Amino acid sequence: MRKKIVAGNWKMNKTPKEAMELVAMLKDKVDTDNVDVVFCVPAINILPVVDALKGTNIAVGAQNVYFEESGAYTGEISPAMLEEAGVKYVVVGHSERREYFAETDETVNKKVKKILEHNMTPIMCCGETLEQRELGIEIEFIRTQVKCGLAGLSAEEAQKVVIAYEPIWAIGTGKTATSQQAEEICAAIRQVIKELYGDKTAEVIRIQYGGSVNGKNAAELFAMENIDGGLVGGASLKEEFAQIVNY
Numbered sequence: 001m002r003k004k005i006v007a008g009n010w011k012m013n014k015t016p017k018e019a020m021e022l023v024a025m026l027k028d029k030v031d032t033d034n035v036d037v038v039f040c041v042p043a044i045n046i047l048p049v050v051d052a053l054k055g056t057n058i059a060v061g062a063q064n065v066y067f068e069e070s071g072a073y074t075g076e077i078s079p080a081m082l083e084e085a086g087v088k089y090v091v092v093g094h095s096e097r098r099e100y101f102a103e104t105d106e107t108v109n110k111k112v113k114k115i116l117e118h119n120m121t122p123i124m125c126c127g128e129t130l131e132q133r134e135l136g137i138e139i140e141f142i143r144t145q146v147k148c149g150l151a152g153l154s155a156e157e158a159q160k161v162v163i164a165y166e167p168i169w170a171i172g173t174g175k176t177a178t179s180q181q182a183e184e185i186c187a188a189i190r191q192v193i194k195e196l197y198g199d200k201t202a203e204v205i206r207i208q209y210g211g212s213v214n215g216k217n218a219a220e221l222f223a224m225e226n227i228d229g230g231l232v233g234g235a236s237l238k239e240e241f242a243q244i245v246n247y
């Protein structure tokens with residue numbers, strides 16, 4: 001039985017002071033007994049949020065990492081820095097990073113490997129554009145993203161990865177994929193994992209849905225056979241996030 005995982009992706013929101021307020025508001029409201037809960041916060045908020053969450057079971061995630069150990073990479077943050085700061089999860093390959101910051105399947109793969117090497121869990125994102133969906137090539141496209149992202153990983157390593165299916169047309173638009181649409185793609189992702197690694201890995205790997213998840217639609221989405229939780233943007237910045245976690 002896969003444990004559900006609900007992660008809030010704060011994106012570029014909340015100053016350190018505002019982050020403390022949000023954590024204080026949410027931390028006692030989310031039920032962490034039955035669900036793994038993660039706050040993926042902006043880099044500058046990692047240390048104070050780790051500190052503020054001590055004594056809870058809420059994990060802290062980063063939204064990006066660089067794939068080199070250290071050196072002349074101005075502006076980047078290394079996997080060792082995140083690990084030492086207490087980060088447990090790292091979002092990688094989010095569509096916003098692919099679109100605005102030149103993330104590619106190849107850099108996603110390098111980052112996934114580094115994150116695992118540093119004992120953290122990658123939340124590896126994939127998802128199609130509206131145009132790709134209209135052309136009927138969404139499954140083919142997502143299969144490729146998943147295969148490239150996991151390239152070179154052993155089954156044991158792949159089992160630790162969380163995959164987030166986020167259709168780009170559903171992100172921040174208020175337009176959620178129907179639970180059937182989301183389930184169809186999450187099942188297709190599990191099928192790719194099965195082809196690459198066999199039944200056991202396909203059975204244990206966790207697949208989230210993301211894209212306009214809210215307090216109203218979470219229960220129906222998370223009830224689907226192949227959906228193991230959510231990656232939540234806008235609604236993770238509000239009290240509504242507790243409703244989603246406690247669906």
Ligand code: 13P
Nearest residue numbers: 009171172211212233234
């Ligand atoms: P929204 O929940 O705001 O649509 O964002 C989804 C997302 O991109 C999470 O990573």
